Amino acid sequence: MSTLDATRAELALVVLYLNKAEARDKICRAIQYGSKFLSDGQPGTAQNVDKSTSLARKVFRLFKFVNDLHGLISPVPQGTPVPLVLLGKSKNALLSTFLFLDQIVWLGRTGIYKNKERAELIGRISLFCWMGSSICTTLVELGELGRLSASMKKLEKRLKDSDKYKNEEYRVKLQNSNERTLALVKAGMDIVVAVGLLQLAPKKVTPRVTGAFGFVSSLISCYQFSGKKWHGIDVSSGLYVDTVGRCGSLASNNT
Numbered sequence: 001m002s003t004l005d006a007t008r009a010e011l012a013l014v015v016l017y018l019n020k021a022e023a024r025d026k027i028c029r030a031i032q033y034g035s036k037f038l039s040d041g042q043p044g045t046a047q048n049v050d051k052s053t054s055l056a057r058k059v060f061r062l063f064k065f066v067n068d069l070h071g072l073i074s075p076v077p078q079g080t081p082v083p084l085v086l087l088g089k090s091k092n093a094l095l096s097t098f099l100f101l102d103q104i105v106w107l108g109r110t111g112i113y114k115n116k117e118r119a120e121l122i123g124r125i126s127l128f129c130w131m132g133s134s135i136c137t138t139l140v141e142l143g144e145l146g147r148l149s150a151s152m153k154k155l156e157k158r159l160k161d162s163d164k165y166k167n168e169e170y171r172v173k174l175q176n177s178n179e180r181t182l183a184l185v186k187a188g189m190d191i192v193v194a195v196g197l198l199q200l201a202p203k204k205v206t207p208r209v210t211g212a213f214g215f216v217s218s219l220i221s222c223y224q225f226s227g228k229k230w231h232g233i234d235v236s237s238g239l240y241v242d243t244v245g246r247c248g249s250l251a252s253n254n255t
Helices: 003-018 023-041 045-060 065-073 083-110 116-158 168-198 207-226
Strands: 240-241 247-249
Touching: 023 045, 023 207, 045 083, 065 240, 116 168, 168 207, 207 247
Parallel strands: none
Antiparallel strands: 240 247
């Protein structure tokens, strides 16, 4: 594939990424918390960017609560321990509630919903729901990492006379472990962000700390989303299918 073809394929990947509403939301989230870090809660341009971006993000999340509502009623993989199932369903319920209530908050901030005090109360309740879902996610990831670790140790014993990194099953489990570790780090950071937004520990979790954790968490979200498989493009493998059905690689190739 020529350099021009590789460049076109890479630009197609960027276009596809930015065409996703969820991707734009994650980028706006990084801008929002980056501005919060810069402003440190003080009036000025950075704080204005923080507030305006926060309001704009709520439009991207309209009716998004349906996603987790669907996850709540969907079956779980066989063999999943009951505690992890309950934690996973609790996460879905809490996140769906947060996204639903967040729509009312948006209505309040735009002036459509006139009861400002009620809107502020609903906003705090929604943030507690988000913090609860992040705590559930943290516990689920810890449990799944424990299960993966035990499974990988058993596999290592079976592969002790060979190179484990050449075994497809081991590589899949290792990749899954890395992804879950990253998700665990992000969930832990989101808990700190929620504590900051709710001002539960204002002396320790200042607006600057909240902004820093939120910004890093947002970058992780962007990275996680870029690793998803979309129609026509598998970002993780670097493969794409063009408009006439030909398969190619996103990696630069001068030949």
